[in-house]
Amino acid sequence: xxxxxxxxxxxxxxxxxxxxxxxxxxxxxxxxxxxxxxxxxxxxxxxxxxxxxxxxxxxxxxxxxxxxxxxxxxxxxxxxxxxxxxxxxxxxxxxxxxxxxxxxxxxxxxxxxxxxxxxxxxxxxxxxxxxxxxxxxxxxxxxxxxxxxxxxxxxxxxxxxxxxxxxxxxxxxxxxxxxxxxxxxxxxxxxxxxxxxxxxxxxxxxxxxxxxxxxxxxxxxxxxxxxxxxxxxxxxxxxxxxxxxxxxxxxxxxxxxxxxxxxxxxxxxxxxxxxxxxxxxxxxxxxxxxxxxxxxxxxxxxxxxxxxxxxxxxxxxxxxxxxxxxxxxxxxxxxxxxxxxxxxxxxxxxxxxxxxxxxxxxxxxxxxxxxxxxxxxxxxxxxxxxxxxxxxxxxxxxxxxxxxxxxxxxxxxxxxxxxxxxxxxxxxxxxxxxxxxxxxxxxxxxxxxxxxxxxxxxxxxxxxxxxxxxxxxxxxxxxxxxxxxxxxxxxxxxxxxxxxxxxxxxxxxxxxxxxxxxxxxxxxxxxxxxxxxxxxxxxxxxxxxxxxxxxxxxx
Amino acid sequence: xxxxxxxxxxxxxxxxxxxxxxxxxxxxxxxxxxxxxxxxxxxxxxxxxxxxxxxxxxxxxxxxxxxxxxxxxxxxxxxxxxxxxxxxxxxxxxxxxxxxxxxxxxxxxxxxxxxxxxxxxxxxxxxxxxxxxxxxxxxx
Numbered sequence: 020x021x022x023x024x025x026x027x028x029x030x031x032x033x034x035x036x037x038x039x040x041x042x043x044x045x046x047x048x049x050x051x052x053x054x055x056x057x058x059x060x061x062x063x064x065x066x067x068x069x070x071x072x073x074x075x076x077x078x079x080x081x082x083x084x085x086x087x088x089x090x091x092x093x094x095x096x097x098x099x100x101x102x103x104x105x106x107x108x109x110x111x112x113x114x115x116x117x118x119x120x121x122x123x124x125x126x127x128x129x130x131x132x133x134x135x136x137x138x139x140x141x142x143x144x145x146x147x148x149x150x151x152x153x154x155x156x157x158x159x160x161x162x163x164x165x166x167x168x169x170x171x172x173x174x175x176x177x178x179x180x181x182x183x184x185x186x187x188x189x190x191x192x193x194x195x196x197x198x199x200x201x202x203x204x205x206x207x208x209x210x211x212x213x214x215x216x217x218x219x220x221x222x223x224x225x226x227x228x229x230x231x232x233x234x235x236x237x238x239x240x241x242x243x244x245x246x247x248x249x250x251x252x253x254x255x256x257x258x259x260x261x262x263x264x265x266x267x268x269x270x271x272x273x274x275x276x277x278x279x280x281x282x283x284x285x286x287x288x289x290x291x292x293x294x295x296x297x298x299x300x301x302x303x304x305x306x307x308x309x310x311x312x313x314x315x316x317x318x319x320x321x322x323x324x325x326x327x328x329x330x331x332x333x334x335x336x337x338x339x340x341x342x343x344x345x346x347x348x349x350x351x352x353x354x355x356x357x358x359x360x361x362x363x364x365x366x367x368x369x370x371x372x373x374x375x376x377x378x379x380x381x382x383x384x385x386x387x388x389x390x391x392x393x394x395x396x397x398x399x400x401x402x403x404x405x406x407x408x409x410x411x412x413x414x415x416x417x418x419x420x421x422x423x424x425x426x427x428x429x430x431x432x433x434x435x436x437x438x439x440x441x442x443x444x445x446x447x448x449x450x451x452x453x454x455x456x457x458x459x460x461x462x463x464x465x466x467x468x469x470x471x472x473x474x475x476x477x478x479x480x481x482x483x484x485x486x487x488x489x490x491x492x493x494x495x496x497x498x499x500x501x502x503x504x505x506x507x508x509x510x511x512x513x514x515x516x517x518x519x520x521x522x523x524x525x526x527x528x529x530x531x532x533x534x535x536x537x538x539x540x541x542x543x544x545x546x547x548x549x550x551x552x553x554x555x556x557x558x559x560x561x562x563x564x565x566x567x568x569x570x571x572x573x574x
Numbered sequence: 575x576x577x578x579x580x581x582x583x584x585x586x587x588x589x590x591x592x593x594x595x596x597x598x599x600x601x602x603x604x605x606x607x608x609x610x611x612x613x614x615x616x617x618x619x620x621x622x623x624x625x626x627x628x629x630x631x632x633x634x635x636x637x638x639x640x641x642x643x644x645x646x647x648x649x650x651x652x653x654x655x656x657x658x659x660x661x662x663x664x665x666x667x668x669x670x671x672x673x674x675x676x677x678x679x680x681x682x683x684x685x686x687x688x689x690x691x692x693x694x695x696x697x698x699x700x701x702x703x704x705x706x707x708x709x710x711x712x713x714x
Contacts, residue, residue, distance in 0.1 A: 081701075082699045085698075085699050150699055156652070156653045158652055159653065162652050165697070166698070287675070331579050354669075354677075355669050355678055356672060356676070359609075367594070368594075371590055371594070374589070375586055379583070383579075422597050423597075423598070423608075425602065428665050430668060431668070432665070498663060500663070501692075503695075503696040504696070507703070507705075509663070511662070
């Protein structure tokens with residue numbers, strides 16, 4: 020019998036549900052690729068599912084495809100990634116600080132509100148066929164001749180719940196770090212100075228204020244500085260998306276009550292700038308810097324050597340904030356009304372700032388491993404190295420498309436979504452999340468993963484599947500295949516779709532290998548025990564007949 | 575800063591400079607007229623888009639190879655895309671078409687032939703229907 024604490028149990032709950040969302044998101048991806056390859060392939064399933072959809076007329080395959088495409092990234096990013104990040108941070112932040120979580124009641128609130136928000140967005144797509152895609156380009160989400168009104172309202176309420184939840188999570192993390200019930204109390208001013216890099220900037224200018232000490236040099240772990248820094252982007256992202264969602268909701272409610280508003284009042288270009296400025300904070304702000312923070316934390320722990328170039332790393336964290344605030348225009352390189360100077364400065368040159376910040380981050384990480392030789396290639400270290408590979412590959416693809424010249428032929432192609440976005444999310448972030456789980460599970464449960472062979476199978480299937488799928492999508496994109504497009508009457512991209520389906524299945528088998536090992540290690544009962552009352556799982560067979568497996572009881 | 579960090583930073587700066595100098599130069603052919611020379615077009619083609627439909631001034635639009643033509647696309651409702659594709663499906667160029675704005679792009683075709691126009695931005699469930707084969711004819 021293994022006993023685990025309250026925090027550990029919640030972390031496992033976040034991780035398990037996050038993995039279920041990954042499985043759902045991946046299943047949607049396979050369905051959409053199959054439909055793209057052959058629009059009639061899933062007709063039988065569509066007919067069967069239409070029976071439970073409360074729709075006046077039978078939806079077209081295109082309506083189903085685009086509504087699934089709208090829900091897919093919400094499930095993948097805000098379901099899978101965010102739940103896993105929340106679970107990991109709710110364990111790591113208090114653990115590193117030697118404190119309790121400040122507002123424990125917010126932990127289950129975060130858990131259920133995130134799931135509820137994501138599922139509401141999914142319901143808006145599955146049942147109400149909301150299909151404006153996650154980019155919500157104005158005025159499409161309020162064009163009710165194209166997107167269903169009820170679906171639009173449901174989606175933005177779900178999205179708003181997610182954003183409010185993210186703000187609550189960030190508040191709880193900040194409160195925990197700043198709480199004075201531990202050995203390391205920090206004032207909000209000190210913490211923000213660390214998060215914004217002001218103290219480091221002042222030191223660089225030779226003006227360190229001794230009354231507000233530079234936390235970077237006074238014991239605040241680099242990981243926590245990264246969490247704080249990334250959370251600044253997270254908060255901006257949530258607030259901006261809330262304003263956009265609020266706007267869509269106002270239009271939706273006005274239309275619902277018979278007083279439709281004029282969408283032309285809102286300038287599509289200004290809206291697009293505002294929306295991407297906030298949305299981009301997910302990709303170019305918190306993902307990169309949270310990832311960097313986890314590398315800074317895990318790599319020294321895994322190789323038993325202090326981080327190489329810690330001072331440079333702290334500067335990078337500061338600079339990356341300025342970079343992430345200014346890169347959004349690389350999403351508007353195809354918009355000719357966007358001034359050329361903004362496309363060049365924000366879309367191209369500042370975006371290259373990430374080449375420097377991530378380049379230096381990866382260098383510090385790799386040098387730490389190199390200087391610690393001989394290194395035992397443990398499961399988490401393998402996955403950390405895999406994630407570094409993912410960020411190099413996805414980042415390179417991103418820099419190629421974030422170019423005023425090359426974007427003309429790469430914009431909105433499957434290059435963008437395959438070789439850049441999915442590589443970042445699956446090979447980069449996804450692999451890192453597995454690395455965190457492989458590192459944290461023994462800390463959480465005092466159990467080691469039972470099968471090292473399954474860990475290796477998981478690693479290689481995942482890496483080959485994710486890389487192969489991304490490469491094929493990138494190749495098709497470089498030949499002109501558009502994303503967000505269900506091709507009709509052309510088969511020129513069919514071979515690429517078929518190969519991408521194959522690699523998608525390889526990727527899925529990698530996830531299956533992980534889940535089998537996870538359940539094999541914890542035992543079915545322990546996994547179900549994370550969610551069900553213990554009395555429901557009382558053993559009914561004799562102890563002699565029961566299989567030997569780990570059990571987890573909350574302490 | 576460690577010596578290795580400094581050397582790595584120099585490598586990053588060199589890669590940054592090489593990549594950006596190359597892609598801003600006329601080695602990327604269209605940068606010559608989009609970024610540097612900005613010539614006066616010999617022809618303007620206005621495309622109006624509304625309700626999933628593109629309206630063209632002629633069928634097909636005739637353009638001479640090597641001459642500058644300015645495509646001006648406007649949308650009456652939502653955001654669309656204006657993309658030109660070769661017969662083998664590869665993309666020649668594209669731009670977003672934002673409602674409430676004139677979306678202009680200058681182009682010079684370097685090969686004669688028929689080109690397909692397609693909306694390159696999602697605009698609703700009927701987006702995939704917005705394909706116009708052989709809509710541009712480039713002559714010698």
